[in-house]
Amino acid sequence: EGEKFILVSHAPDSDSWWNTIKNAMALAGEQVGAEVEYRNPPTGDIGDMARIISQAAASNPDGIITTLADPDVLRGPIEDAVAKGIPVIIINSGTPEQAAEVGALMYIGQPEYDAGLAAGMRAKRDGVGSFLCVNHVVSNPVVGERCRGFADGLGVDLGKSMIDSGQDPAEIKNKVKAYLSANPSTEAVLTLGPTSAGPTIEALKENGMAGSLYFGTFDLGTEIVKGIKDGTIKWGIDQQPFLQAYMPVIILANYQRFGVLPGNNINSGPGFVTKEALEKVEKYAGEYR
Amino acid sequence: MTATKAEPDPSPAPRSGAPEKDERVKEISGFRKAMIRPELGSICGTILVFVFFLLVARDSGMFSAEGVLNWGVVSAQFAIIAAGACLLMIAGEFDLSVGSMIGFSGIVIALMSVTWDFPMWVAIITAFIVAVAIGWLNGYLVIRTGLPSFIVTLAFLYILRGLTIFAAIATTNKTIIGGIRDKAEGDWLAALFGGKILNGLFVWLADLGLIGKFVAGSRAGQPIVDGVPMLIVWALILIVFAHVLLTRTQFGNWIYASGGDAQAARYTGVPVDRVKILMFMFTAFCATVFATCQVMEFGSAAADRGLLKEFEAIISVVIGGALLTGGYGSVIGAALGALIFGVVQQGLFFAGVESSLFRVFLGGILLLAVILNTYIRRIITGER
Amino acid sequence: MTATKAEPDPSPAPRSGAPEKDERVKEISGFRKAMIRPELGSICGTILVFVFFLLVARDSGMFSAEGVLNWGVVSAQFAIIAAGACLLMIAGEFDLSVGSMIGFSGIVIALMSVTWDFPMWVAIITAFIVAVAIGWLNGYLVIRTGLPSFIVTLAFLYILRGLTIFAAIATTNKTIIGGIRDKAEGDWLAALFGGKILNGLFVWLADLGLIGKFVAGSRAGQPIVDGVPMLIVWALILIVFAHVLLTRTQFGNWIYASGGDAQAARYTGVPVDRVKILMFMFTAFCATVFATCQVMEFGSAAADRGLLKEFEAIISVVIGGALLTGGYGSVIGAALGALIFGVVQQGLFFAGVESSLFRVFLGGILLLAVILNTYIRRIITGER
Amino acid sequence: MSTPLIELRDIEKHFGAVIALAGVSLSVHPGECHCLLGDNGAGKSTFIKTMSGVHAPSKGQILMGGSEVKFGGTRNAIEAGIATVYQDLAMIPLMSVTRNFWMGREPKKRVGPLKFIDFETANRVTMEEMAKMGIRLREPNQAVGTLSGGERQTVAIARAVHFGAKVLILDEPTSALGVRQTSNVLATIDKVRKKGIGVVFISHNVRHAMAVGDRFTVLNRGQTLGTAKRGEISPEELQEMMAGGEELAELEGSLGGTV
Amino acid sequence: MSTPLIELRDIEKHFGAVIALAGVSLSVHPGECHCLLGDNGAGKSTFIKTMSGVHAPSKGQILMGGSEVKFGGTRNAIEAGIATVYQDLAMIPLMSVTRNFWMGREPKKRVGPLKFIDFETANRVTMEEMAKMGIRLREPNQAVGTLSGGERQTVAIARAVHFGAKVLILDEPTSALGVRQTSNVLATIDKVRKKGIGVVFISHNVRHAMAVGDRFTVLNRGQTLGTAKRGEISPEELQEMMAGGEELAELEGSLGGTV
Ligand SMILES: Nc1ncnc2c1ncn2[C@@H]1O[C@H](COP(=O)(O)OP(=O)(O)OP(=O)(O)O)[C@@H](O)[C@H]1O
Ligand SMILES: Nc1ncnc2c1ncn2[C@@H]1O[C@H](COP(=O)(O)OP(=O)(O)OP(=O)(O)O)[C@@H](O)[C@H]1O
Numbered sequence A: 001e002g003e004k005f006i007l008v009s010h011a012p013d014s015d016s017w018w019n020t021i022k023n024a025m026a027l028a029g030e031q032v033g034a035e036v037e038y039r040n041p042p043t044g045d046i047g048d049m050a051r052i053i054s055q056a057a058a059s060n061p062d063g064i065i066t067t068l069a070d071p072d073v074l075r076g077p078i079e080d081a082v083a084k085g086i087p088v089i090i091i092n093s094g095t096p097e098q099a100a101e102v103g104a105l106m107y108i109g110q111p112e113y114d115a116g117l118a119a120g121m122r123a124k125r126d127g128v129g130s131f132l133c134v135n136h137v138v139s140n141p142v143v144g145e146r147c148r149g150f151a152d153g154l155g156v157d158l159g160k161s162m163i164d165s166g167q168d169p170a171e172i173k174n175k176v177k178a179y180l181s182a183n184p185s186t187e188a189v190l191t192l193g194p195t196s197a198g199p200t201i202e203a204l205k206e207n208g209m210a211g212s213l214y215f216g217t218f219d220l221g222t223e224i225v226k227g228i229k230d231g232t233i234k235w236g237i238d239q240q241p242f243l244q245a246y247m248p249v250i251i252l253a254n255y256q257r258f259g260v261l262p263g264n265n266i267n268s269g270p271g272f273v274t275k276e277a278l279e280k281v282e283k284y285a286g287e288y289r
Numbered sequence B, C: 001m002t003a004t005k006a007e008p009d010p011s012p013a014p015r016s017g018a019p020e021k022d023e024r025v026k027e028i029s030g031f032r033k034a035m036i037r038p039e040l041g042s043i044c045g046t047i048l049v050f051v052f053f054l055l056v057a058r059d060s061g062m063f064s065a066e067g068v069l070n071w072g073v074v075s076a077q078f079a080i081i082a083a084g085a086c087l088l089m090i091a092g093e094f095d096l097s098v099g100s101m102i103g104f105s106g107i108v109i110a111l112m113s114v115t116w117d118f119p120m121w122v123a124i125i126t127a128f129i130v131a132v133a134i135g136w137l138n139g140y141l142v143i144r145t146g147l148p149s150f151i152v153t154l155a156f157l158y159i160l161r162g163l164t165i166f167a168a169i170a171t172t173n174k175t176i177i178g179g180i181r182d183k184a185e186g187d188w189l190a191a192l193f194g195g196k197i198l199n200g201l202f203v204w205l206a207d208l209g210l211i212g213k214f215v216a217g218s219r220a221g222q223p224i225v226d227g228v229p230m231l232i233v234w235a236l237i238l239i240v241f242a243h244v245l246l247t248r249t250q251f252g253n254w255i256y257a258s259g260g261d262a263q264a265a266r267y268t269g270v271p272v273d274r275v276k277i278l279m280f281m282f283t284a285f286c287a288t289v290f291a292t293c294q295v296m297e298f299g300s301a302a303a304d305r306g307l308l309k310e311f312e313a314i315i316s317v318v319i320g321g322a323l324l325t326g327g328y329g330s331v332i333g334a335a336l337g338a339l340i341f342g343v344v345q346q347g348l349f350f351a352g353v354e355s356s357l358f359r360v361f362l363g364g365i366l367l368l369a370v371i372l373n374t375y376i377r378r379i380i381t382g383e384r
Numbered sequence D, E: 001m002s003t004p005l006i007e008l009r010d011i012e013k014h015f016g017a018v019i020a021l022a023g024v025s026l027s028v029h030p031g032e033c034h035c036l037l038g039d040n041g042a043g044k045s046t047f048i049k050t051m052s053g054v055h056a057p058s059k060g061q062i063l064m065g066g067s068e069v070k071f072g073g074t075r076n077a078i079e080a081g082i083a084t085v086y087q088d089l090a091m092i093p094l095m096s097v098t099r100n101f102w103m104g105r106e107p108k109k110r111v112g113p114l115k116f117i118d119f120e121t122a123n124r125v126t127m128e129e130m131a132k133m134g135i136r137l138r139e140p141n142q143a144v145g146t147l148s149g150g151e152r153q154t155v156a157i158a159r160a161v162h163f164g165a166k167v168l169i170l171d172e173p174t175s176a177l178g179v180r181q182t183s184n185v186l187a188t189i190d191k192v193r194k195k196g197i198g199v200v201f202i203s204h205n206v207r208h209a210m211a212v213g214d215r216f217t218v219l220n221r222g223q224t225l226g227t228a229k230r231g232e233i234s235p236e237e238l239q240e241m242m243a244g245g246e247e248l249a250e251l252e253g254s255l256g257g258t259v
């Protein structure tokens, strides 16, 4: 009872997707009676994130849950924490192998590149030969991996397919429209999260391509769910962030209390969310889904 | 003698009591004189930019009705915040919290209307009141503490962004709040920010064949451009308002004076503090107009909206020929600066430039525009 | 008479030819006079901050060896860029491209060493040369065009970030480049930026029981803190260097003069242009030290490193008591500003503050620190 | 004698540790030129800034037309008819002559419910007033920064006269001026005085003061050394008082008595 | 007569459309005080800025000790022994007296391979030099911004003298000064002159010029109206030349001839 767990993410403050993580973590904390804290580098700088992990370790929690956004950077601090005897669980980014390398108990998540690759191969099966990747955080190394995976899955060059859309919705919308008008042969569009998906939906509705252009997106949110429902979006990739935050808290609590630990990593995704089976997703999108 | 700022003081001091022709001064032609205005550089810049994109991206649809609307909307966005930033900069201060204010106002509207279920007009008016009050606080702190506005508004950049994120998460567990469109349906005030006007005109133009129609998809048969977004209308209103205020009214005179030399202005009885605080409030007002239009258009508010917009506002204003040190500038110039900025940004996409180079171009054009600005002013005025 | 900047001109003008006691001036005590220094506010701030966190977060491990190292490293990071920013600000300019420069230098090192397989020392030296050259360009443009450094370096903020992203994507398709640690293994120059020193001392201290040891895992028995990172060493070196340069040398005199009144300095024969350009280069140098330490410590470079660091540098310097307008300030103050900033930032985590409120605190503390600074200066100097 | 236009009684002004004024009294009558003289740092500028509402006095009274007034700011003083030409000129160099001339009291014309500056009137009046002072401007839109020191001085005086100032204060208007410009300014003061306006004229130059002054008040270290009428005091005496009674440097002789 | 310390021949200077100097010549001999007079905007400041390396002349020659020199900047001129006290004072108000005094020529002491400013020497010399000029500073670390105008003037002059200037240029040093301060500065000029230094003294005040000047050159609209020796010209003639020969305003009479 009353253990303290700290979850460290790589996301900047304003990244809306991480809310689900926070909510799930709080829920799990409440259920097992543990104290949970969420921390992140305000600007999304992974260097700062490394400091936060060492800081977390210095405050002697009963467990650390962290993403492995850049294994090179984070290996040192995580290994130090492990060496101090703090159990660590890796979530979200990274791979099971990397998690094992740094001495973490287990890995729960969906490797970004692989998810992108799977999506790309699916799109290829659906007959797509070219695409536009709307990257709203082009300087962020983690999210960009999705585009790279998708391009590799399709077997095309990433170069001119990715745009630096910025985070302003009007600019995203108009940049997508401008790109599509200058490159009319584009067959698909991929957005990397709710921030870019919403304006892209607007863009397609306005230039009449909604429903006819192959549109996939990562992660869920209110607008995305609506888009899937009305057919604008073909599929959304749900990595079920709820599990990525809920499970580690439960597992760590029980590990601390009873010494029990699952024998395997947990793959929380990728799951393709399509028009079918949307009801729950719709209700909790952005909150628990 | 007081040191005069070198910039716009090009002509020689005519000798006192010697109104007859001065043999020591080469004549300055009327044409040249007409050209010595702050917005000159941005006029040249605008022409250059349009010529460039006409050559490079003519066939990309950039100059079709749809394309024009495309960069028009982006430019209008810049222009809305540039109008406020311009007056504030002429009054000798600047505001780095504009971007955070945009995010903040949007979240206030969303929280009030969606989460707490107030009527949309109440939400919008509340957002305006709160934002303008924060603008006042900004100004008050700058005046009272005598600290540079750079520092005070930098603090508010952080504080407002933090409050926005905190408020959104604490009340709704989300940082994107959707569902605003449904709420705004039929609201009188929301229509002022979200709708489009002149719908009929565009249908008529499309029927005449002057603008295209959708040939397929869900909206087949409708004109591709079906109206002028209120965003553009607001941009025009704010530009005209700010321009008239600045050049034609007593208050405008005071704005120039406050930025030109606050001490001197105070001596002649100009209420400098009030002018500056009002300009901070106007900047906050413009940021809220921006936020409201955006929220109405996209139907959602997010805590990360408006990131770095303060720089884009300042860049537009400076491209428009204003002095960063205050006392000199023009709203028309700032509006042209916004236009250049918008056209370049969107034009790069029409022209198919490698997207990761986008920022490089942005920086390069900013630099070129400002250097061009200074250079043109200098060759025309003969200043060294 | 030339207008003197009001701030640090507190004592009354003694009357010419009247060295006898002036009845119109109340005496200023020697103690008070000793206190009138730019770093005074930051000294008080530092004490306040430590007292606060000692009260709030004593049990959180913040003041264990490990905790101290944690905020020590973060403060050292701020101090490295603040050292450059401080001298530059005293010389009357500032640099908004510091953050982008950090990302840029990191990627240059990574590309050279990992992608193109040069020896690590070549990569590091190249990064320094390129960065310092860009610093020179920044300065040259500011001097040549006479534009405010705000605008010129804002352009470079965009240009450098764009180039960084472009270079990374064009060569490796990723915005993150890893594998630097393997490359750095055994390199003489890399060790200067990546290693730790005083290893033996800490083992000895741990043996004495003064600092903790790992109790389990692969490193059981080793001290938790096993040395002082080179980052901290670099911070100390740069602070001492900048402080001595500023206060003890001719060049330091010229830095003050260039920022205090560039025209006057030029009249007395100070090579103002050279001083300013050199300070831009020094700022770039500091940014590259930051980047290199980071790259060596973490083993990877990413295009988004250093985001908004320029503001953090400026904030540290201003908390340290420097005037944004130049000519007044202190490196020690800036270093204390960096310490305050680092302690507060990490301390908030130790104290378990809700993370979305983090920025609110940051902004609030910035505001408080600067107001405290001005206020203390005023009560002590009797200035109004 | 008539009631003074303005009277200041025992004005004190402290800046933190500095006592800039330690009880100074002065009165100005209509049509009189009252010269305020004194050493550097004697408190002349501080005193007239108190008079024109820039500083609030720490102690003492200001009376206008016999009744006490308190100025909350320069605006109050201007409205009460006190116009000041400051030593640090209080013109905004980047702005046009017209805009500077009318600063704070712009003429307005109504367009529907709105009030705009009436630039036509403004420009015309500016040109006229400047012409009256003997300066023909090239055009009213010229920036003040492009005028010579003497011309700027004149704009400030013309402005004060035009707005019906009862008291015109001039703080060292001649110090940076050439011979011709100086005599222009002195002539202008004479002209203004003849209109019944009270003038307060600050100078370091005894000869300039003697040329136009009706009364002379000398300040020293924040205190009045006394007031003298024209004719009651010789230039040499005045100069000695200005120097605070201390010995002047030995060069004095060759300077012929007055510096 | 000896060879002049410095001689300028037919100096022209254009600023864009403005012809500030249209051929001005002047020479300064050791131990002489050469007064440069003229109306506002006559080109006096521009001329001496050419002399001290701030501006490069558009045309004309500068000779020192008989051979032509070209100044690439103020540093060159300072090294050649030309020290200037500018009208806009060229002191940095935020910095201490010592630092200002030594600006650009800081005394150094070696510490190993490094060179630091020798503050001990610097402070001592500053105090001494200021004392020689009759100013006792409270402490050498006082900021220049806290000095009075006259004291600042003196710092600038003391600096020039200390660094062994051969030519000392003073641009309107007395315009803002009180009576006592003015006579101090004039006495200082006299002192400096007696050391064999050539002085160029700019003033609008004929009496100040007559008090210390050995030769007088009058500029008008960028041209020399002529040079006169002391005794060859009366104050009245000089004044008339300074005003450019134009009529002075009618007040002239009451001013007693010289303004
Ligand atoms: N704002 C202020 N804060 C502190 N001290 C001040 C302030 N203004 C003036 N003083 C001081 O008050 C005294 C009087 O200054 P003031 O400017 O009135 O002198 P003055 O007679 O006008 O001199 P000058 O002939 O040089 O213009 C000086 O010692 C000055 O330093
Ligand atoms: N940098 C410059 N650019 C353009 N014109 C200039 C510049 N410097 C001076 N001038 C012009 O050159 C002329 C001479 O100016 P200068 O300052 O030399 O006059 P001055 O004789 O010193 O006058 P004063 O007695 O008022 O100090 C003036 O018309 C002035 O406007």
Ligand SMILES: [Mg+2]
Pocket: D044, D045, D046, D087, D171
């Ligand atoms: Mg004064």
Ligand SMILES: [Mg+2]
Pocket: E044, E045, E046, E087, E171
């Ligand atoms: Mg001059």
